[in-house]
Amino acid sequence: MIFLHIYFYLVLPVLVTFFSATHRLDYLFTATTKNSGLPSVVAVAIIDGVQIEYYDSNIKEVILRQDWIENVLEPKTWTTHVEDAIEQHYKMERALERTMMQFNHTKGVHTFQRMIGCELDDDGTIRRYWQDGYDGKDYTIYDEKTQTWTAAVPQAVNTKLRWEADPVFKQYIRNLFQLECVDWLKNYIQYGRVKRKVPPEVRLLEKKAGHSAGSVVTCHVTGFYPREVEVTWLRDGQGPLEEGVWSGEVLPNMGGTYQVRKTLTVSPEEQERHRYTCQVDHASLGRR
Known part of the structure; x- marks a missing residue:
């Protein structure tokens, strides 16, 4: 485990540690009634929060959003990939029609959405x-x-x-998860940039609280990849702190990395009595 301490203003250190990465592949499908003015079916593939493929019923083609995907797909495999996308297109249209019947909906704009995905941990654990x-x-x-x-x-x-009750459908699900999700995810990890790990840059930014003599300290973590990160505030090495802590969302940067902020509000009395640490856990940081 690597410990990196950066002292800033109130002797508030940054502690950077390691945790294993989880990679995730999502297929998101949306079917919309044809009177909506939108494509009847839109599908996207997303890996670790980054869109890699796009398909809709108007173009009936799979559009690559990341150039490195071409290194994963051989021409024969690509043909099958496109055929699978078109098959899912028609499955989604039928699913929307059946579901509208279940609700006795015969007109108006309606949508049917489907999310299929899998996660793979560094230790081989799989979730579907x-x-x-x-x-x-x-x-x-x-x-x-x-x-x-x-x-x-x-x-x-x-x-x-x-x-x-349908054994054929059960087998279809098993094949879909394994062939279209887990195997593809492993290929993307092996050949794609998802294997890359970029360590975070961490800064502590302090300003005075608006209506008190206390301080607001923001732990700004940026430039990291993959997306999964844990940022926590500790007091005297104990935590995580929840009182007085505001957590921002993980947001994308230009260039395919991410950033997040976690802000602590602390009174002058607490500053005198305790030592506060911003701890950052990320898969890019090695063990020792």
Whole structure:
């Protein structure tokens, strides 16, 4: 484990440590009724928060969003990849039609969304998920452990029962997760830039609190990749602190890295009595 201390203003150090990376591949599909003025189906593939592919029903082609994907896909494999995208296109249109029937919807603008994905840890642990939604609300959710489905609304019960009773569909799910998600994710990790790890830059920024004599100290962590990061404030080596702490969202930078801020508000009395540390955990940092 590497410990890096940077002293700034109130002797507030930064502690940088290591944790294992998790890579994630998501396929997001949206089907919309054809009177909406939008493509009837849009699909995107996202790896570690970065969009890598785009497809819609108007163009009927897979558009690469990252040049390095070409190194992963051989010409024969690419042809199959496009065929799979077109197949999913028609599956989504049928899913929207069936779901509208379950709700007795015959007109108006409606959407059916599907998220299929998998996560792979450095230690080989794999998690798989599938979730459907209709008009912005959950519809069905797959439970990987029990290999069963949850019907989030009464209209989804028939779909749940049909899928759970269909051995062909169960095999389809297993193949889809393994061939289209886990195997692809491993290929992307092996050949793509997802294997890269960029360490964070950490700065502590202090300003006086607006209506008191205390201080507001922001731990600004930026320039890191992959996206997963843990930033915590410690007091006298103990934590994580929650009181007086505001957490920002992880945001993208130009160039494919990320940044995040975590801000601590501390009184003069607390500054005198305690030692505060910003701890940053990221997969790019080695062990020792």
